[in-house]
Structure formats: structure tokens, C-alpha cells
Amino acid sequence: MAEESAEAIExxxxxxxxxxxxxxxxxxxxxxxxxxxxxVSETRGETTVVCAKSRIRDILTxxxxxxxxxxxxxxxxxxxxxxxxxxxxxxxPRFNVVYNLYSHPNNQRLxxxxxxxEDACTIxxxxxxxxxxxxxxxxxFDMFGIRFDGHPDLRRILMPLNFEHYPLRKxxxxxxxxxxxxxxxxxxxxxxxxxxxxEEEVDDPLGSERMVLNLGPQxxxxxxxxxxxxxxxxxxxxxxxxxxxxxxxxxxxxxxHHTYNQYVTVTDRxxxxxxxxxxxxxxxxxxxxxxxxxxxxxxxxxxxxxELSRIADHMVWLGTHALDIGAFTVFLYTFEQRERCYNIxxxxxxxxxxxSYTRIGxxxxxxxxxxxxxxxxxxxxxxxxxxxxxxxxxxxRIWIDRTKDIGVISAEDAINWNMSGPMLRGSxxxxxxxxxxxxxVYPDLDFDVPVGKHGDTYDRYLVRMEELRQSQRIIEQALxxxxxxxxxxxxxxxxxxxxxxxxxxxxxxxxxFKVLMDGHGLTPELGExxxxxxxxxxxxGFYVVSDGTGYAYRMRVRSPSFMNYQAYPQMVNGxxxxxxxxxxxSVNVIAGELDR
Amino acid sequence: MDYALESLIKIAIVLGVIxxxxxxxxxxxxxxSAYIQNRLGPNRVxxxxxxxxxxxxxxxxxxxxVIPNHVNKAIYLIAPAAILVxxxxxxxxxxxxxxxxxxxxxxxxxxxxxxxGVLYILAVSSLGVYGVVLGGWASNxxxxxxxxxxxxxxxxxxxxxxxxSLIGVLMIAESLKLSDVVNLQATGxxxxxxxxxxxxxxxxACLVFMVSVFAETNxxxxxxxEAEQELVAGYHAEYSSMKFAMFFMAEYAxxxxxxxxxxxxxxxxxxxxxxxxTDSSFALSVLKVLVFAVKTAFFLFVFIWxxxxxxxxRYDQVMRLGWKYLLPLALLNVLLTGLYLTLNx
Numbered sequence: 035m036a037e038e039s040a041e042a043i044e045x046x047x048x049x050x051x052x053x054x055x056x057x058x059x060x061x062x063x064x065x066x067x068x069x070x071x072x073x074v075s076e077t078r079g080e081t082t083v084v085c086a087k088s089r090i091r092d093i094l095t096x097x098x099x100x101x102x103x104x105x106x107x108x109x110x111x112x113x114x115x116x117x118x119x120x121x122x123x124x125x126x127p128r129f130n131v132v133y134n135l136y137s138h139p140n141n142q143r144l145x146x147x148x149x150x151x152e153d154a155c156t157i158x159x160x161x162x163x164x165x166x167x168x169x170x171x172x173x174x175f176d177m178f179g180i181r182f183d184g185h186p187d188l189r190r191i192l193m194p195l196n197f198e199h200y201p202l203r204k205x206x207x208x209x210x211x212x213x214x215x216x217x218x219x220x221x222x223x224x225x226x227x228x229x230x231x232x233e234e235e236v237d238d239p240l241g242s243e244r245m246v247l248n249l250g251p252q253x254x255x256x257x258x259x260x261x262x263x264x265x266x267x268x269x270x271x272x273x274x275x276x277x278x279x280x281x282x283x284x285x286x287x288x289x290x291h292h293t294y295n296q297y298v299t300v301t302d303r304x305x306x307x308x309x310x311x312x313x314x315x316x317x318x319x320x321x322x323x324x325x326x327x328x329x330x331x332x333x334x335x336x337x338x339x340x341e342l343s344r345i346a347d348h349m350v351w352l353g354t355h356a357l358d359i360g361a362f363t364v365f366l367y368t369f370e371q372r373e374r375c376y377n378i379x380x381x382x383x384x385x386x387x388x389x390s391y392t393r394i395g396x397x398x399x400x401x402x403x404x405x406x407x408x409x410x411x412x413x414x415x416x417x418x419x420x421x422x423x424x425x426x427x428x429x430x431r432i433w434i435d436r437t438k439d440i441g442v443i444s445a446e447d448a449i450n451w452n453m454s455g456p457m458l459r460g461s462x463x464x465x466x467x468x469x470x471x472x473x474x475v476y477p478d479l480d481f482d483v484p485v486g487k488h489g490d491t492y493d494r495y496l497v498r499m500e501e502l503r504q505s506q507r508i509i510e511q512a513l514x515x516x517x518x519x520x521x522x523x524x525x526x527x528x529x530x531x532x533x534x535x536x537x538x539x540x541x542x543x544x545x546x547f548k549v550l551m552d553g554h555g556l557t558p559e560l561g562e563x564x565x566x567x568x569x570x571x572x573x574x575g576f577y578v579v580s581d582g583t584g585y586a587y588r589m590r591v592r593s594p595s596f597m598n599y600q601a602y603p604q605m606v607n608g609x610x611x612x613x614x615x616x617x618x619x620s621v622n623v624i625a626g627e628l629d630r
Numbered sequence: 631m632d633y634a635l636e637s638l639i640k641i642a643i644v645l646g647v648i649x650x651x652x653x654x655x656x657x658x659x660x661x662x663s664a665y666i667q668n669r670l671g672p673n674r675v676x677x678x679x680x681x682x683x684x685x686x687x688x689x690x691x692x693x694x695x696v697i698p699n700h701v702n703k704a705i706y707l708i709a710p711a712a713i714l715v716x717x718x719x720x721x722x723x724x725x726x727x728x729x730x731x732x733x734x735x736x737x738x739x740x741x742x743x744x745x746x747g748v749l750y751i752l753a754v755s756s757l758g759v760y761g762v763v764l765g766g767w768a769s770n771x772x773x774x775x776x777x778x779x780x781x782x783x784x785x786x787x788x789x790x791x792x793x794x795s796l797i798g799v800l801m802i803a804e805s806l807k808l809s810d811v812v813n814l815q816a817t818g819x820x821x822x823x824x825x826x827x828x829x830x831x832x833x834x835a836c837l838v839f840m841v842s843v844f845a846e847t848n849x850x851x852x853x854x855x856e857a858e859q860e861l862v863a864g865y866h867a868e869y870s871s872m873k874f875a876m877f878f879m880a881e882y883a884x885x886x887x888x889x890x891x892x893x894x895x896x897x898x899x900x901x902x903x904x905x906x907x908t909d910s911s912f913a914l915s916v917l918k919v920l921v922f923a924v925k926t927a928f929f930l931f932v933f934i935w936x937x938x939x940x941x942x943x944r945y946d947q948v949m950r951l952g953w954k955y956l957l958p959l960a961l962l963n964v965l966l967t968g969l970y971l972t973l974n975x
Contacts, residue, residue: 247772255859269776269945358859360850360942366667432851432941611776612944615860 057081059103059137059144066096072149078322078563080145087131087148087157094163097135097144105135105144107449108164109566110597112577112590113174114147117204119581120560128152129180132577133160134564134592138449138463141470145564150180159185166452169600177202177286192279192629201287208284208291244272247611251280255358255615259625262614269610274603281629289578289589294320294394294556297589301576302388304591304627307350308343308570309389310379312627315567317392318473319576320586323563324394324556326528330475332396332521337474338409338512339382339391341505345416346375347570348498348505355495355619356427359436364423371419374412381408394556395529396522406513413506420502428499437492441605441617444489451601455572455594456497457621461489467568479511491620528556557584564592571595571622593627632735640741644721652882653683659882659934666938687875695871698769705768710869710876713761717883719754723747724890725809727900727919731912739900739919740809747808748800751891752793755846758884759785762848762855765877766865777864780945781848781855787952788845794960795838798967799828799895812899825903829896834963836896838956843888845952847881850937854945889929890922897925 055061060074060083070093073084085093097105113131116122127149135144150157159182160167171182172191179200182188190197196217199206247264250256259280265273288300301312314336321328328336349372356364376386382401383389391398427433443451448461458465466483468476484500486493522529530549531542549555558580566575572594581587598621605621606614657672657679664671672679697706727739744750759782766778803811811828818826829836845852856864866877893899900918943951 245772254862356941360853360859361940363663363667363938366669370668426939427941430940432943432947435947436941436944610944610946612854612860612942 057144059083059097059105059142062100062103063093063097067093077561078325080143080562080564082145082147082562084130084147084149087150090131090133090146090148091158091160091163093146094133094135094160098163103137104139105137105142107136107138108133108160108167108170108452109136109143109454109573110134110452110575110577110590110592111160111167111170111174112592113150113178113180113202114579114588115178115202115204119587129155129178131157131174131180132590134577136566138465143471143566145562155179156181156183158183159188161185164452165450166597166600169596170452173596176200179203190279192282194279201284206287208287249614255618257354257625259629260618260623262618264611264614266611269612271606271609271611271614274606274614276599276602278599279629281625283626283630285630286589286591289586289591291585293552293584294558294586297586298392298394299388299390302390304593304630305347305569305571305574305595305624306387306626307624308347309387310339310343310383310391311347311567311569311574313389313392314340314474315565315569315574316576317394318565318567319563319578320394320556320558322565323558323561323578323580324528326395326523326525328396328523329520331400331517331519333475334512334516335397335401335521336392337476337479338509338516339379340474341508341512342375342378342409342412344505344570345502346372346379348502349375351498351570351619351622352423355616355622356423358615358619359433361426361433364426367419367423367426371416374415378405378408378412381405393522393529395525396520400521406516409509409513413509416506417503420499424499428496434492436612436616437495437620438490439488440491440609440613441620442488442490443601443605447601447604448489451604452597453572453601454597455568455570456494456501457572457598459484460486460494460497460620462487467566467573471566473565473567475512475515476508478515479508481508481511491616494620553584555584557582566592569594571624571627572598574627591627591630593630595621595623595625595628596630599623599628636735636737637741640737641722644726644741645718648718648721648883648886649879651886652879653687655882655886655930656686656878657683658930659937662931662934663938666935690872690875693871695873698868700770701868702768702770705764706868707873709761709765709768710873710880711761712764713758714876714880714883716754716757716761717880717887720751720884720887721890723750723808724887724894725812725899726890726922728915730915730919738809739915743807743809746806748796748806748811751887752789752796755792755884755887756785756789758846758880761877761880762865765869766855769865769868771868773861773863774865774867777855777861777867780861781865783945784845784848784852784854784948784952787949788842788956791838791952791956791960792842792846794957794964795835795842796895797960798832798835798963801964801967801971802828802831808894808899812894812901815898816901825898825901827896827898827901832896832963832967834959834966836892838960838963839896840892841951841956843892844933844936845948847884847888847933849881849885849933851940851943852948853937853942854948885930885933886926889926889933892929893922893925899925 055064055074056076060081063083064071064074067089070086070089071083072086075082097103111131111133113129115129117128129150130147131150133146135146148157157180159171161171169191171185172188174180175182175188176190176193177200189195193201194217199211245266247266249264250261251259261277261280263275263277264271285300285304289297292300298313298316301316302309304312349368353365353368379389380386382405383391443461445461445463448458448463462485464483464485469483481504484497486497526545531545535542536546560580560582562577562579564575564577566573573592574594575592577590577592578586579588602621605617661671672682675681675685722741723744725740730737730739762781763778766774799811800806803814815827820826820830824830848855856866866874869877900922902921905914
């Protein structure tokens with residue numbers, strides 16, 4: 035298995051005969067593109083196809099249009115720089131652009147890796163097939179310097195426009211290079227003017243002028259760090275250009291310089307409204323990479339905390355969404371509930387925000403004895419709180435007027451734009467990873483997946499409100515079934531021994547020492563893993579590439595906000611400023627995971 | 631001479647009361663909103679935070695007064711006064727009681743019982759929009775400008791239904807004098823049981839008037855001109871210190887005048903059912919003033935209550951409500967009242 039992955043970067047075609055490939059999609063690709071498909075590997079239930087870059091557009095078109103396959107969603111585009119990967123030869127392509135595809139009809143995933151050499155650092159853009167690739171490709175360009183031919187707007191997205199390096203390349207130091215060396219002295223000007231030379235003729239008999247309004251990053255409705263440039267005709271939005279990256283923290287680069295357990299603390303800071311989901315999602319990816327079976331009690335606790343996080347996250351969404359539309363009181367009602375959730379997190383993890391509760395292979399420690407009562411107390415009073423907010427909003431004439439038919443996105447568009455979570459379900463696509471690609475103990479629990487109809491702001495509101503009730507159901511069931519037992523795997527090479535044993539036992543002392551020693555404890559074999567999870571905002575997953583050391587070789591975070599937010603300009607065009615604020619609330623962008 | 635002195639004293643008292651009330655309405659707003667939102671509200675300065683308004687006032691006076699370089703200075707400086715003064719002037723024709731015997735003189739509890747009281751109020755209250763528009767424009771800031779534009783469109787639109795809603799009342803009262811309007815409500819009954827308040831006589835007018843004053847005072851759900859989450863602070867985004875406080879006070883002074891007007895025009899002013907309106911003993915006169923104050927306070931509470939309950943309209947929705955619903959409704963009311971009066975002649 036380790037060898038397979040190491041070979042994956044080599045250019046010779048795989049030696050396996052096509053009939054040995056179990057995955058139908060991979061088999062079809064091998065049949066149709068015998069010259070381009072270089073290697074197919076099936077490990078840990080994930081299929082990876084390595085291919086040449088030249089016909090990547092044809093490959094993705096085939097995968098999307100072939101009815102048997104219909105990989106209609108391009109879930110993520112990222113890249114890996116293989117320079118220092120074990121087994122990498124200087125004459126083999128340096129980069130792999132990684133496409134993560136999902137098929138809604140077949141409920142299947144496929145990973146494509148297209149090889150790109152350093153000298154010809156370009157690859158055809160796939161935005162014409164999957165529009166949702168737009169920002170992800172920009173990010174790859176920003177971070178690796180791989181140019182995408184035919185991309186509509188290939189600018190840097192997270193780094194400043196006049197930044198001169200490519201930070202995720204292996205030769206860029208984690209400490210950075212100093213501002214003077216990386217920022218070009220000349221100012222690129224207003225957003226680098228992405229649409230220069232593209233000024234369309236305006237048919238306006240009145241000859242009225244348009245106003246450009248800069249909204250954010252310091253603006254009450256952008257909650258800190260989003261920036262929108264709105265071109266307005268009166269109050270109507272003619273064009274909207276989001277500018278992101280104000281909270282870029284280099285989390286992916288940090289992943290390559292923290293040991294696997296250290297990185298848990300970094301994940302706290304991504305979606306700071308539901309840090310536990312990040313902890314858990316991250317741990318699951320590494321656990322798959324290491325083939326660890328987490329004990330059942332840990333899984334149940336993770337599930338309960340996951341749903342509590344969803345409630346906490348949705349509470350902030352609901353409060354700020356209502357606040358942005360003018361209903362201040364809702365904000366305080368929901369924050370009271372969030373406070374109760376946070377009290378539980380504090381009780382369990384010792385921290386309210388920086389929870390860092392999971393370890394690779396389980397949890398840091400078991401929940402306190404009164405966990406059950408505390409959570410039951412919470413779920414007992416919670417429905418009344420939801421009910422109260424619903425009475426204030428759901429049938430409120432003003433609320434309906436402000437949200438109905440605002441920011442509409444059709445089911446087809448939502449998939450094409452790579453949306454997930456409540457955004458996708460609001461448009462009527464019944465896709466919930468908890469059901470479709472189950473993780474934790476969701477298969478054992480009974481719950482419904484609410485789906486909207488119109489894909490407008492109001493439907494997304496209804497979907498999330500119903501999710502709150504379902505979360506409560508899940509928590510109640512999981513508490514009932516919560517088994518006894520350990521919360522960590524029994525593997526002494528993975529988990530630190532109890533402190534008391536370390537002080538008095540020779541064995542434990544050695545294990546303790548080895549787990550913490552570089553390159554001895556937590557060292558997954560060569561390979562890669564990605565576990566999709568249904569976080570409160572949508573598909574959250576960590577694509578981890580291991581080079582056999584204690585540090586990840588590549589840490590890619592597929593964050594829901596980043597993908598959901600890119601369709602925003604399309605959703606607000608033609609609407610008014612007030613609607614832009616309402617839609618922004620319903621997208622629920624979390625800057626921490628948006629900019630990472 | 632006596633008349634001038636009497637008026638001056640009344641003006642001084644009324645102005646003092648209003649300014650103090652403004653301060654305490656702000657406190658009430660914070661306390662009521664806290665109550666609505668499961669919070670405590672201000673409780674550090676004095677018992678129940680009662681001294682909070684003093685601290686706030688002091689803070690506003692001591693804050694640095696920033697005048698940005700890019701503003702049109704003359705207009706920028708006039709705007710806060712242009713909004714506060716009309717807000718205070720409106721109260722001049724509102725009867726806050728009947729009559730009171732003071733040192734042998736019978737004093738009418740109204741600053742000026744002008745014959746054109748209602749017209750005067752409409753005229754003065756429309757002046758308030760100038761402060762908003764000028765402030766927004768002179769600030770030379772896009773958000774402020776949009777706030778100013780929104781405010782002018784909104785206030786002018788609702789001015790119409792506001793004025794029209796009163797016509798029904800005036801047709802019955804046959805006078806523009808507010809004291810006449812109150813006296814009329816203090817006599818007789820509606821349907822034999824209810825007091826002859828115009829809320830029962832003219833329910834449509836009352837509804838239209840109340841909605842319109844919400845829009846006129848820029849209170850939620852009509853607070854688009856300053857909509858914090860959209861326009862940051864709208865027309866007063868560039869104002870600081872006491873100038874900001876003047877915008878702030880103007881809003882509350884407006885609310886007080888509006889509440890007093892609702893009480894006066896539609897809820898019988900100082901009239902309390904069961905109390906002989908012609909009896910002008912000292913105790914009863916004081917009681918009437920108190921009744922008026924309680925009614926006004928109630929409507930102030932309604933203003934606050936609504937603000938902390940509902941979300942905000944969108945610009946075009948406000949316009950639609952004003953022009954497509956309230957205006958026709960007000961016209962219909964005029965028509966119905968006219969028909970009724972003609973048939974009952």
C-alpha cells in the first residue's frame with residue numbers, strides 16, 4: 035500500500051490489468067484514456083487515479099456526462115508539491131493537482147491526480163465543466179504557482195495581489211521570508227482590476243452613473259473580515275466582487291510543520307463557531323490514514339459533541355442572520371443557547387473555544403460523570419428556545435418579505451458551484467454526508483434530513499431550523515446508547531500512557547518517550563486519506579498526505595465556507611444592498627475556515 | 631406682558647421636561663430592551679441605572695469632537711441642529727393637560743393653543759427631514775449619502791399618509807386646534823360604552839397614523855436610513871461627540887412628540903373616562919396631566935417594544951407599503967368619513 039502511493043508519482047503506467055480495477059469509474063477511465071491514465075490505486079476505500087494533465091478536461095467531462103458515472107460535483111481542487119516526497123526522482127513531475135469528485139446519483143467518490151511539471155507549470159482549467167472549481171483553482175495558483183489555462187479570473191485569492199512567492203511550495207520556509215522580500219513594492223491597485231478591458235456597454239437612456247461601494251472588511255454585517263466591492267445602480271447591485279484572504283493564517287502550511295497531535299490545536303481556529311467538528315474531522319482523516327479503529331464510546335461522545343457543535347454553530351448563524359436583518363432580540367436569545375452549549379464544551383474539554391479535545395485514536399480524556407445530566411438538561415430546554423425564535427421569525431411578514439426569493443440558487447447550480455450542507459439542501463438536493471457517506475455512529479441513529487424547495491434565503495433558514503430539531507433528536511438517542519469502555523485505542527504506539535503509569539512503570543515511560551519523539555510514535559505509512567464529514571456548514575474534510583514521518587506531508591482543508599461563498603456574486607446580482615446582507619447571513623461564511 | 635411671561639415659563643418647563651424625558655427614554659429603551667432580551671440592562675450608575683443618562687450626557691460632552699476634512703463644513707454643522715429643533719418645536723401645540731389654577735390665574739396647559747395646531751405640527755415635523763438629508767449629504771460619505779437618500783424618500787412618502795390620515799379626524803372635529811380635538815373626545819361616547827376617542831371613531835386613521843409616525847421617526851422596522859448592518863450608521867456615520875448626541879436626542883424627542891400626538895389625537899389626550907372633564911379643581915387638573923403623561927409613556931413603550939421585536943424592511947418594501955397600502959387606506963378613510971358625515975347631516 036505504501037509502495038503504491040510512492041509509485042503514484044512516477045510516470046510509468048501502472049502494471050495492473052484493467053480488469054483488476056474494482057472501481058467502475060477508474061476502469062472506465064482506463065478504458066477511455068489508456069495513455070493518460072498512469073496509475074490507479076484503491077486503498078482504504080478510496081480510489082485514486084493518477085493521470086497526465088493534457089486531457090484533464092476531457093476526463094472530467096467524461097466523468098460528469100457519462101450517465102453511469104455522473105460525477106457531477108467537483109468537491110475540491112488542491113495540489114501537492116512532491117519535491118521532497120520519499121521516492122521522488124528529480125525528473126518526475128513536481129506537482130500533482132488533486133481533484134476530488136463526488137457523484138450524487140451513485141454516491142461515490144473519486145480522486146484524480148494530474149501531474150504537472152515545474153517547467154510547464156500550467157494545466158487546463160476545468161471551470162467550464164465545474165464552475166465551483168473557480169476559487170479552488172485560484173487558490174492552487176496562489177499557493178503553488180500552477181497556472182490554469184482558460185480560467186476566467188486567475189488572480190491570487192488569499193495572499194496579497196503583489197505577493198511574489200508561492201507559499202505552499204516545499205521550498206518556501208514556514209517562517210516566511212520577511213515582508214520586504216515577498217511583497218512587490220508597486221501597488222496592484224484596486225483589486226488588481228479583475229475585469230479590466232471587459233467594460234460592457236450600458237444601455238441607460240438616463241445616463242446615470244454607477245457608484246462603487248466598498249463594503250468591509252470593517253463593516254458590521256461582514257462580521258470582521260469579509261470584503262465586498264459592490265457596483266451599484268441606485269441601491270441595486272450590478273456587480274459584486276468578493277475579496278477574501280484577510281484572515282489567512284497559513285493553516286495548511288502549518289499542517290506540514292506540526293506533528294499530527296499538535297495540529298489538533300490548529301484545527302480549533304478554523305471554524306471558530308464549531309471547533310469540535312474540526313477536531314473530530316481532522317482526527318478521522320489521520321485515523322483512516324493509520325487504519326485505527328476508534329473505540330465505540332469515543333465515537334458516541336464525538337457524535338454528541340458534533341451535534342452540540344452544530345447547534346452552537348447554527349445558533350450563531352441564526353442570531354447574526356436575524357441581527358443583520360434587524361431583529362436584534364433573536365440574536366440574544368440564540369446566544370443564550372450557544373452559551374449553554376459552550377458551558378458543556380467547557381465542562382468536557384476545559385476550554386470554550388480552543389477545545390483541542392480529540393487525539394489521533396480517540397479523545398484526550400473521558401467526559402465527566404455528570405456529562406449525561408448536563409446534556410439532558412440542555413436538550414430538555416432547547417426546543418422551547420427554538421420555538422420562541424420561530425414564533426418571532428418564521429411567519430413574520432417582514433422576515434418572509436426579506437428572505438423569500440432572495441439569493442435564489444437552483445439545485446443544478448448549487449451542485450455545479452460545489453455547494454454543500456444547508457446551502458445545497460436549501461435548493462432541494464437531499465445530500466447529507468451523515469446519511470450518504472456515514473461517519474461516526476450516524477448509521478445507528480434515526481434522524482431526518484430536511485430539504486428546501488426554492489433555494490432561497492427563506493428555505494435555507496427553514497432547513498437550518500429543522501436541523502436544530504434533528505440535532506436534538508440525535509443527541510438524545512446517542513446519550514441513550516452511550517456505551518461504557520475506553521475512549522482511546524489500545525495502541526501504545528499511538529496514544530500517550532496515563533501520567534500516573536509513566537511515573538512508575540518502565541514500559542509506559544518508554545512508550546511515552548517514543549510517542550513524543552520525532553519519527554517514532556505517530557507515524558502513518560506513506561499514503562493519503564480524505565474523510566468527508568457533514569459539518570454545520572457543509573462538507574468539511576482534511577486531505578492528508580503522509581510521507582511516513584510524524585508530520586503530514588500535505589494538509590489540505592476542504593472547508594465548506596470557501597466553496598459555498600464563491601457563488602455569492604451570482605446570488606446577489608440584481609438584488610439590493612439590504613438583500614446582499616441577508617444573503618451573506620444565509621451563506622454563513624466563517625472567515626476562519628474561509629481564509630484558513 | 632403676563633401672557634409672554636406665562637408662555638416663557640411654560641416653554642421652559644416643557645423644554646426641560648422633554649429634554650429630561652429624552653434622557654430617560656433612552657434609559658427606558660435600554661431597560662425595556664434588556665427585559666425583552668433576558669438581560670439586566672444598565673445597573674451600575676445609581677440604583678437601577680437611574681443616573682446612567684447623566685453619565686451618558688457627560689460622556690457625550692467630553693468626547694472628542696471630530697470634524698472630518700472631507701465634509702462640507704457649514705452644512706455639516708447645521709444638520710444636527712436642523713433635526714433637533716423641529717423635533718422639539720412640535721410639542722408647542724400639544725395640550726398636556728386641561729387648565730390649572732396657579733396663583734389665582736387660570737393657566738391653559740398648552741404652550742400655544744394655535745388655531746392651526748395640526749397644520750403646524752405637520753409643517754414642523756416635515757422640517758426634520760432636512761437635518762437627515764443635509765447631514766447625509768454634507769458628510770461626503772457614501773454610506774451617509776445613501777442613508778440621507780433613503781431617509782428623504784421615506785419621510786416624504788410617509789408625510790402624505792400621515793397628513794391624510796388626520797383629515798378624517800379634522801372633518802369630525804371641524805377644527806385644527808388640538809385643544810378642540812381633545813375636548814371633543816372628552817365628551818360623549820361611541821356606541822354608548824366606549825369613550826369618544828378617535829381611535830374608536832377613526833380606527834383606520836389611527837392605524838395609518840401610527841404606522842406613519844414610526845416611519846417618520848425612523849424607528850424599526852423603518853430604520854433604514856441608519857440601518858447599522860447595511861449602512862453602518864447611515865446619515866450620522868461621520869458625526870461624533872455632542873453632534874451625534876443631537877441626532878440621537880432628536881430621534882427620541884421625535885418619539886416623544888409622536889407619542890404625545892397619538893395620545894392627543896386618537897386616545898383622548900388628558901381625558902380619563904369617568905372623570906368629569908369640566909371640573910377644573912387643582913387635584914383633577916394634576917390628574918389630567920398625569921393621565922396624559924401615562925398615555926404618552928405607553929406609546930413610548932410601544933415604540934420601544936416594536937423596535938426590539940421585528941426585523942427591518944427593505945427600502946423598496948417601505949416605499950411599497952407607504953404608497954400602495956397606507957396612502958390608499960388613508961384616502962379611503964377620508965371617503966368613508968365624508969360619506970358618514972354627509973348621510974348623518
